[in-house]
Amino acid sequence: MKIVILGAGVIGVSTAYYLARDGHEVVVLDRQPGPALETSYANAGEVSPGYSSPWAAPGIPAKAMKWLFMKHSPLIIQPRADGATLRWMAAMLRNCTAARYAVNKGRMVRLAEYSRDCLMEMREATGISYDERMQGTLQVFRTQKQIDGVGKDIEVLRADGVPFEMLDRAGCVAAEPGLAAAAQKIVGGLRLPGDETGDCFKFTNALATLCEGLGVRFRYNVSIDGLRLEGDRIAAVKTGQGEVTGDVVVAALGSYTPALLSPLGFDLPIYPVKGYSITVPIVNAARAPVSTVMDETYKIAITRLGDRIRVGGMAEIAGFNHDLPPARRATLEHSVEDLFGGAGDQSKASFWTGLRPMTPDGTPIIGPTRVPNLFINAGHGTLGWTMSCGSGRVLADLVSRRKPAIEAGDLALTRYG
Template sequence: MEVIVIGSGVIGLTSAWYLAKEGHSVTVIDRQDSSGKETSFANAGQISYGYSSPWAAPGIPLKAMKWLTQEHAPLKVKPSLSPELVAWATKMLANCNEAKYAVNKSRMLRVANYSRDCLTHLRSIENLAYEGRQKGTLQVFRSEKQLDAIQQDMKLLTESGIEHSLFGVEQCLSVEPGLADVKDKLVGGLYLPDDETGDCHQFCLALTEKAKALGVQFVFDTEVVNLNHHNQTIESITTTQGDFKADAYVVASGSYSRDLLKQVNLSIPVYPVKGYSLTLPIVSSDKSPTSTVMDETYKVAMTRFDDRIRIAGTAELAGFNYLIPEQRKATIDMVIKDLFPHAGDFSKAEYWTGLRPMTPDGTPIIGKTPIKN
């Protein structure tokens, strides 16, 4: 069967690789000049099976109101009456209760476990270099209130078979000794030993080469502008480089999937939630993270690559916007300087922003649609 995959981020690429391994003829189309140039480019670098959790959680509506007035808040909202934002936010707020949070987190953990098995299988076949580490995630808490609040998550982790431990400060230092100088700022942490890290962009580039070896064709610098359909079937797609036809189509274009699928009368509740990252060369290995440290207060992740640190966070509801305000830089600067003040070289700082394709309940949209192919 001939299959077209729209999007060459980590989801599109892994889909293409698995399809090719099953014997299908696959073509990947992307508007960028190479793989992994959008959401997959400079994200937090977390492969966080255990940390999978919906943002729609109990208490979030009240916290969001408080965050609106805080300088370094984890959530920022650009005032807008966009119908897409209003509809998405309304659905998200409807999921901010204990019952729906438990259901959604359990769903996410099941998908995460499946994802882990798929990645393990892929790595058993392909040797991929992406600065990967398998040293866990440490979610650090600055208050007793945060420690108390994590109990419900721990119950769900236990039910889902996710290994985890609640650590005191000294135990936190045993897995992340770089925090020793700031231990007085912490009260404890949740350790998820099976979580992993890695450079997502490097993973994409490496997997692209493996996919090419399986016969996957890549068409870059090409934007899909129309899905030509009739009788619930896509007959072809129109791109900036002409029309393409296949027997089946996979849409993996992140936040842009929403508007693309509107053309075939499919409505998906996806909104582009903007995030920011900072990448620093390491100047002191001993004063740097060992793996990923997640600051629960500011919702900022600090991830160790080989000789770099990736700091990423902030959820901004601002539509399709790629500007990087100085205030957003200041927030991620503040967190890394607060917890790992001697780790990175700020004279060589690299800032980036990307769009997370977020659903109101946090669960991904996977599977067959009413469109036949």
């Protein structure tokens, strides 16, 4: 079949790889001049199946009120009264129960663990390189209360067979020697040895090159203007360069997927939650992180990417906004300097923002729709890099009418009714 994929981020390119490997003719369309130039460009760099958790969790409403008054808050809500923002926030609050959290986290960990396995298989088969490291993730706790609150996550990790270690202060420093100077600021940590790190931008570009070797055609600088229906099927994708036809269309446009599908009567609960990162050149390797350290207090990920440190995090409810406020940069700088002071040269850091496509329950939307030849692979939130290979593989299986290796029925749009 001829497959038209809309979007050349890490999700779209991963999907193209698996579909091309199945022997399909694949065309990828994107408005940017190359792959991974939007949300996939400078994310936190972690491939963290064990840390795959929905933002909607018990206690989050109370925590959110506290966060709003923090100087370096992990959550920022800009005053907005539009219906899309209010509906999404209400849906997210409905998922902040213990029962829904357990279901959502279990679903996310299932997909993320599978995705990590797919990435390992791809790396072995292709030799793809992207500043990868396989040295785990360390979630650092600054208070005993944070340690006491991690029990629900550990229950899910145990249930899914995800390896983990609870570490005291000395254990954290042993795992991440760069924390030595900040040891008195932490009380313990949760280490996930199966997690990985890597540069998502480098990965996506390297994978796009592999895709081209499999016959995938990438068409960049192409605006995607809509979908033309004939009967109950997509007849063509309308672009600024004319119509593009195919047997199947895959919508992988991240936060922009709802706008594309809305004229067809779809109401996708995907919202552009804004995140930020800085990329800092390392000047003292002994003080730098070995892998990824999650600063639980500020919800900031600090990741080693070759000779750079990527510091990413925060969730800002601000709609489609790409401003770069100095206060957000200050939060990122504070977290990394507080834990790994002197490791990087902040004067040479680059500052970036991206719109994470978040669903209210944290799980992406992957699968078919009521339009027989239209599939969705979007809504991965902060975990697009972590879930990319598994999501692409599942979608390719569904398009090729194979049963995926993991349960995928609850990933589809139908879970929203």
